[in-house]
Amino acid sequence: MRAVQKLEALGPNLGYPHSSSLKEHGDLRELRPRGGRSLWRAFYRRIGDAFVVAAVGPAAEHDKRGFDRAARRARTRLDEIAED
Template structure:
């Protein structure tokens, strides 16, 4: 199960996580079906984070990343942000936000 978090940390999909192409649904389905076996170029570990991975839409060709981790049986999406080469500052902000939100979920 993939559980996206809203900016407030509620267990529901935020409107900003949707797009017209449905690629977010495709990413979530791929993550649900392959789980931890989803490898590069579709997913990779965030080097600056302890237990955070990024979904890399379109095999890494998208400028956006979905930051997630596995909590029990579920994959929890903590944030969506730009890839590091687009904006290192906003990438770091999104990673920090994802870590905070996921930590809150793990504490529940």
């Protein structure tokens, strides 16, 4: 929960290790709770003035297939939102 609060407070200035871009998934970013020490990631993108979290999945180091699946799901959801 604090990771989301940091994102709200710092916005695009929230840097690594708390947030990082996903090169394989376009403009999608991962929120890395506990400075990356958590086994979970929240996948988000900025749409307008809002940061929209679209999926939560495992850290890539823990479960690469689950990470990629969650990232694809987030991208699909965010693309649908951006179209509206």
